[in-house]
Amino acid sequence: MAAKKIILHFGKDISDKPIIYHLAKDYELVFNIIKANVNPNKEGTVVLELTGEQYAKGLEFLESEGVRVQPLAEQLSRNELKCTSCGACTDICPTGALYLDRPSMEVRFDSDSCVLCQICVKVCPVKAMEVKF
Template sequence: MSPRKIVLRFGPDISNKPVIYRLVKDYDLMVNIVKANVNPQKEGTMVLELTGEQYDRGLDYLRSCGVVVQDLTQEIVRNEEKCTSCGACTAICPTGALHIQRPEMIVCFNSDDCVVCQLCVRACPVKAMEVRL
């Protein structure tokens, strides 16, 4: 079974509970935290890759805790006609999905490594990075 990317959103009442630990321990799920913004007593967001036999039961558990679970349905695409390979997006990309290929000095994009944080969309001066739903 290949990993599925999901987004978790939760409120301050859940941010200090071990929900990810429970996914691993109780539901035998393999978790790869791709991106997280979690602070005690504040709202939190996580992007996860999740794999395992009890995937659906694990998601039901999260929902029962008050976690909003969404499939990662958006994707980032690079419009190669607009791109000037300035590299502004590569400096801001937290996963390295965007990088400069040397010695050609062109921007390369690996969508498999993208976590759809959309930082590149805001950083691109020519709007070559786009969100596709």
């Protein structure tokens, strides 16, 4: 089974629970934490790669605990109207998720390779890259 990238949104009321532990222990899911952020109010987001036979049951568990789950691909977008295909984002993308398609020389995006590092958002001169949490 292929790993799926998801974003988990935790509220302060559940931030002290061992939720990720239960995904591994109770549902035998393999996870890779790509990025995590917890603010001073103990609310946070975690970007995960998650795989395993009980993936659907694991997601049900997360939702039953009050965790909001979103697929990672919904979070990054390239505004095609703004994009000039300058390639600034393709030079800086650490995973190659943004690349120039040859011979057309148009910027393309492979969401499966994206780790939501947000470097592309910072370097895009026309602000065509948009990330929403």
